[in-house]
Amino acid sequence: MMYEVRDLQLSLPDMAHKPLFGAAPRIDILKGLSFDVPKGAVLGIVGGSGSGKSTLGRAMLRLLEPTGGTIRFDGTDITHLPEDRLRGMRQRFQMIFQDPMSSLNPRRRVGGIIAGPLKLHGLDNIAARVDEALDMVGLPRSFARRYPHELSGGQRQRVGIARAVALRPEFILADEIVSGLDVSSQAQVLNLLDELVGELGLTLAFISHDLSVIRRLCSRVLVLHQGKIVEENETARLFAAPQADYTRELLAAIPLPDPYQVWR
Template identity: 60%
Template sequence: MSEPLFRVKDLRLSLPDMSRKKLFGPTPRIEILKGLTFDLPAGEIIGIVGESGSGKSTLGRVLVRLLGVSSGQVLFRGKDISRLTEEQVKPLRRDLQMIFQDPMSSLNPRHTVGRIVASPLKRYGFDNPRRRAIEALERVGLPAAFAARYPHELSGGQRQRVGIARAIALNPSFILADEIVSGLDVSSQAQVLTLLQDLAADMNLTIAFISHDLSVIRTVCSQVIVLNHGEIVDAGPCDQVFSNPQSSITRTLIDAIPLPEIDDAWFDSVRLAEA
């Protein structure tokens, strides 16, 4: 069995509680993540699910080092990245990418799609960044002509594909996908989910897929971590967690959200429609 891409040990994170900020003295802190320990295997899509305020997005930002930690370890390929300085983190940035929930707010409206995708390639010194950007766009199903368009000229699903292209252009090992289909219609959701599965398989990507929608998690993820108030209350292979939940929180989430049966034929039909 290969070494996990991430190994997280007793992760704790406290942040200032601005609702209790004092006029004088230190601001009280609130513990957001409470002793999390888990592995993220390489080459799989792992779901991170929980209700609002469960800490799932905070955890995602710790994994891509947008947030530090209060204690514990976050091992990426065996190296603890939790307390690296920003200068020390820079070489890792191209390997740890993120796709944002709202592509319209994460794409510069004054830049063309080609420039948006090529910019990080230039920053990291890739040769022929424009050609690589077009290749990334084509890989997510957008023709080369889209490189000359602006974000406002695209549909929501197309904008999200641009965000995915920007992330994969750098050939990362890990991608954080935070609620990336929540604002899309059902058809666009299906297409983006299918695309993510195909990219994960083709590029051997590890993807942490954050969502509140358990039907989406069960559809695309091989494993799932269920959070509640900053603690892991369930974790394991999706089939196991959904068929035999160990926590009342997991059972409540399953009961509250319809989980349609989606099989390989469904994905095949989406791929056929896009061909």
């Protein structure tokens, strides 16, 4: 099992209501979540704004430390693992961020952006690995000399994907990575992820507010609402017979029966 999550709880300070003196009150974001992610699975994590899906993703990668429950990655309990021990594991799980313009350093060329994590983890043959990563995401090797502002939105997102896969991780978390792209670019990025999952044997968690995107890519779906799991099922079964009222609301918000069918 790639991930085993049990009774996961996480609260964060409510800085909007922090008193002049003393600590800020805390808000419960994740409220007792339990689920598994098998190796090789493509799990969709869906929910509206404020549902806790991005917080869950960051907790799974230990970018946030849980306040309760346990997270096991490939059998290792990482719930409260110290950073010096986590550092050696971070090559195995990577994240692709929603906004490439804020996650890619505008002062660095694409080659340097992809090379950064490789150098951090002490890997060799950096230039060859950068070229290989660009090949994997369908970008010309000449793009290594460009800056992020010289690329389109879809191309920048491919750079973010290249940075993640260059480390050859076992697990990737993609957080709303197509939400800011036009329909054509969304299709290309989803198809690319689909190919990489098969070629590299990745386990993938894909966060989205859009069930139609989840339907295109994921084999299983976790539906979050107000920090709780309200439904979990195989994608086909969830679309055919949703059990939770909130899931039915999300399905009703899809404008077309399957707007991504044309991409298959």
